[in-house]
Amino acid sequence: MGFVQEFLQQLVNGFSLGFIYALIALGYTMVYGIAKLINFAHGDILMVGAYGGFFVLIALLVTPGSFILSFVIAMLICALLGMFIERTCYKPLRSAPRINALITAIGVSFFLENVARVIKPIGPNPKEFPVFPQKFNLLELDFLGVHINQTQIIIFLVSVFLMFTLNYIVNNTKMGKAMRAVSFDRGAAYLMGINVNRVISFTFAIGSALAAAAGILFASAYPQVEPLMGFMPGIKAFVAAVLGGIGSIPGAMVGGLILGIAETLSKGFISSKLADAIVFGILIIILVVKPSGIFGQNVSEKV
Amino acid sequence: MLEVRSLNVFYGTIHALHDISFHVQEGEIVTLIGANGAGKTSTLHCISGLVSLKSGDIHFTGKTLKGVSPNRIVESGLAQVPEGRRIFANLTVMENLEMGAYIRKDRNMIKQDYEMVFSRFPRLKERIRQVAGTLSGGEQQMLAIGRTLMSRPKLMLMDEPSMGLAPLLVKEIFEIIKEINRSGTTILLVEQNAHMALSIANRAYVLETGRIVLEGAARELAQNEQVKKAYLGG
Numbered sequence: 263m264g265f266v267q268e269f270l271q272q273l274v275n276g277f278s279l280g281f282i283y284a285l286i287a288l289g290y291t292m293v294y295g296i297a298k299l300i301n302f303a304h305g306d307i308l309m310v311g312a313y314g315g316f317f318v319l320i321a322l323l324v325t326p327g328s329f330i331l332s333f334v335i336a337m338l339i340c341a342l343l344g345m346f347i348e349r350t351c352y353k354p355l356r357s358a359p360r361i362n363a364l365i366t367a368i369g370v371s372f373f374l375e376n377v378a379r380v381i382k383p384i385g386p387n388p389k390e391f392p393v394f395p396q397k398f399n400l401l402e403l404d405f406l407g408v409h410i411n412q413t414q415i416i417i418f419l420v421s422v423f424l425m426f427t428l429n430y431i432v433n434n435t436k437m438g439k440a441m442r443a444v445s446f447d448r449g450a451a452y453l454m455g456i457n458v459n460r461v462i463s464f465t466f467a468i469g470s471a472l473a474a475a476a477g478i479l480f481a482s483a484y485p486q487v488e489p490l491m492g493f494m495p496g497i498k499a500f501v502a503a504v505l506g507g508i509g510s511i512p513g514a515m516v517g518g519l520i521l522g523i524a525e526t527l528s529k530g531f532i533s534s535k536l537a538d539a540i541v542f543g544i545l546i547i548i549l550v551v552k553p554s555g556i557f558g559q560n561v562s563e564k565v
Numbered sequence: 566m567l568e569v570r571s572l573n574v575f576y577g578t579i580h581a582l583h584d585i586s587f588h589v590q591e592g593e594i595v596t597l598i599g600a601n602g603a604g605k606t607s608t609l610h611c612i613s614g615l616v617s618l619k620s621g622d623i624h625f626t627g628k629t630l631k632g633v634s635p636n637r638i639v640e641s642g643l644a645q646v647p648e649g650r651r652i653f654a655n656l657t658v659m660e661n662l663e664m665g666a667y668i669r670k671d672r673n674m675i676k677q678d679y680e681m682v683f684s685r686f687p688r689l690k691e692r693i694r695q696v697a698g699t700l701s702g703g704e705q706q707m708l709a710i711g712r713t714l715m716s717r718p719k720l721m722l723m724d725e726p727s728m729g730l731a732p733l734l735v736k737e738i739f740e741i742i743k744e745i746n747r748s749g750t751t752i753l754l755v756e757q758n759a760h761m762a763l764s765i766a767n768r769a770y771v772l773e774t775g776r777i778v779l780e781g782a783a784r785e786l787a788q789n790e791q792v793k794k795a796y797l798g799g
Contacts, residue, residue: 436663443653443664450651453613455639455668455716 267407272530273523278414278483280522281421285476286499287506287514288428289469295445295509296465298360299352302367304473305496306374309489310343311336311474312391312481313384319392326398333420336478337471344470345463353459371493378489388488391481417479424475425515428468432511437464445509494538498525501545507558516556566591566751567612567643567720572621574604574611581607583775584621589720589753594746596754596762596783598796599772605755606648608772609722612753613645614638625720640668642719646726648755650709654698658689661697661708665715675715682711685741703734710741720751727758739765759796763787771796 286308293301314336322328351370355363379386394412403410432438444451444461451458480495481487502521506513521541528537548555567589574582582604589595597605610616612623614635623630625643633641653661662682666675683690686707692700697708706726713721723742727735739761746752756762763769763783771779771792779786786792 436667439656439660439663440667442655442660446653446655447651449615450647450653451664452615452635453639453645453647453651454664454712455636455644456664457636 276523276526280519284518287502290503291514303370305492308477309492311477315478336474340470340474341467344466348466391485507555510557513557568624596766598759603772604775644718645722648724665712
């Protein structure tokens, strides 16, 4: 395999990882934009979503129909979970200093991880994630010596579909416009009669549903599930959100893709052991050079 | 229509409003005038439910607003044009107006009201798809007023609508306020520009360091020596 081919192959792999990061980063960035909170439990919601999909696929066996159903169920469960966490853990802290909510988010993260470890059907050990049997392995692409497998194609299709849907919701629905209004100026949104609590709730629901979808995609790429699986992709998606400019939706998409590609290329051409160091090195460089990220605006805070 | 009774508001340990009482009758333009930091904006924030009151009561059309959430207050027909306009600069002109109509479901009536706003502010119609942050200061103030009108308020609170505008525009904005009042909306106007405010108001209250120190018919207050000295430049 020539260098160009290998590079293209790694690029394809990078894109598919990047799309997953982008889906997770969207949740981070939307929640930050509206609630001004870094929801560190976001990665663990991904884990819950992956297990949701896991149980559906174990129960029904993997067919195209059950695969789609697993997304629907996992996204619903996580949307409800996200709203529940916001209502019970973050809402009471809304007028408290931001650090309180941040620490609470870390607490929620540990709570979800460890509850998953102790409850019976999940347990501490990794489990193999069910994949499509051979007869459903229909989508594969080979060109120029580059191989794109079915999982990667699914990742691409699902991510693009969800991003278009999100884009539609944010730009064209009343709730989406209210989300942008609340993220720009919460006080003014109150004065317009916007039910800010409902908007925040809805944002957590959407972000968590995207995390659930990312969880299933992530689990089917590896293919395994375990209680701590959300931690690393969660942190990396956070880096992606900061890279793109936290609070910016296009920023999260671009940041996720850049991060996925950077990680994969580092693994392929530099060193697989150094890949994570390079990824987090990117975070440090952004924080030094352009803390507002690619699409971020420097907003001066008004007291 | 609006009845504020011995209102007290604290920010932490700072006593911002002391026993403030005033009322607004249907159809009136009432103005609260006073210097920076006198408590004008705090009073409006308290009425709109953004700041909670320590003691006292606020009644609007016979019902208390104490403990009512800001969105319910807007639903009851009391809306505010906030200080500094605070339009949603990341949304288009049209989307800003849609947010003003957020509480309403009557689609056909909403459409009519867009036309009402555009006939009042033709310049907004020209910029309908433009992102609101790119509008000039005067246009932003028009958008802020139009946005609030979209909720069809019975009583409109206006916080310093003249702020940061050129004198000619200030005149235009005050003409618009009079027109809005004539077409049936009661107005509570907060202003530092006492001269303009007193010229269009029926009645006025003067706020000083969180207390109401004077009240009366706007025309009489405009002749009051104390007011002239402190707020009308001699």
